[in-house]
Amino acid sequence: MNNKTNITASGIIVFRNKNNNPELLGLVALPRHRKRSKGMYDIPKGRIDDGETAKQSAFRECLEESGLTPKLINAEPVTDEPLILWIGEVSSDDEVILEPNPYTGKYEHEGYVWVGIKEMKNSCLNYLRPAIIKAEKEIWNHIRIWSK
Numbered sequence: 289m290n291n292k293t294n295i296t297a298s299g300i301i302v303f304r305n306k307n308n309n310p311e312l313l314g315l316v317a318l319p320r321h322r323k324r325s326k327g328m329y330d331i332p333k334g335r336i337d338d339g340e341t342a343k344q345s346a347f348r349e350c351l352e353e354s355g356l357t358p359k360l361i362n363a364e365p366v367t368d369e370p371l372i373l374w375i376g377e378v379s380s381d382d383e384v385i386l387e388p389n390p391y392t393g394k395y396e397h398e399g400y401v402w403v404g405i406k407e408m409k410n411s412c413l414n415y416l417r418p419a420i421i422k423a424e425k426e427i428w429n430h431i432r433i434w435s436k
Contacts, residue, residue, distance in 0.1 A: 296370040298346040299333020301423045302358050304380045304402065310427045311402035312420070313354060313384065317413055318398060325413035330397060332356070333371065342372045350376070353396060355385030361430045366422045371415075375423050377430070 302313040314329030322328055332350040336342055342365070350356055358376025366373045384400050403411070405427065409420050 294369040295336070295342060295367070295372045297333055297335050298342040298349065298365075298372045298374075299331050300346050300350045300358055300360075300374050300376040301331055301366070301420065301427075302350065302354065302356060302376050302378060303427055304378050304382070305431050306380055306402070308431060310405055310431055312405060312408040312427075313356070313378075314401045314403045314408055314412070315353060315386075315397040316399040316401065318396070321413060325415055327413040327416070328411045329401070329403065329408060329416075330413055331373070331416060333373065343374065346372075346374055352390060353386070354400070355387070356382055362423075362426050366419045368415075368419050368422075371419070373419050373423070375426055375430075 303310045313331065315331060317328060317330040321330065332353040334345065334349040336345040347357065350358065356378050358378045360374050360376050362375045386395065386397060386400060388395050405424050409417060412420055
C-alpha cells in the first residue's frame with residue numbers, strides 16, 4: 289500500500305437496479321458495531337493486505353463478505369480516510385452469500401437486506417454516511433443513463 293496516504297481499508301458500495309430504483313446492499317452489522325457506530329447497516333469492506341492494491345482489496349472483501357463481484361461504475365473512488373470505496377452494480381438476480389471470514393472462521397454480519405438509498409443513509413453505520421451521500425448522485429446518474 290502507498291505509505292503517502294492514510295488509506296488502510298477499502299470496499300464497495302454495492303447496488304442493484306430494481307425497476308429503475310437503486311437498492312443498496314446493507315450488511316446487518318454485529319451488535320457491538322451497531323452500538324459503537326450508531327447504525328444498522330454495513331457495506332463489504334476491510335483492511336488492505338500487504339501486497340494488495342486498494343481496488344484488489346475492495347473486490348476481495350466484497351467477495352468474502354457477500355459472495356458478489358460487482359461491476360464498478362465509478363473510475364474515481366469515494367475517499368473518506370482511512371477508507372476508500374468504489375461503487376459497484378450487480379444484477380437483480382445475483383445471490384448474496386454470507387460465509388464466515390476465511391481467516392477467523394467467524395461471521396462478520398448477522399444478515400443482509402436490500403434497501404433504498406434513503407434508508408441506507410439513515411440506517412448505515414455512522415462513519416459510512418458521508419460516502420453513501422457522495423455515492424448517491426453517481427448511482428442515480430448511472431441508472432438514468434442505462435434505463436433510457
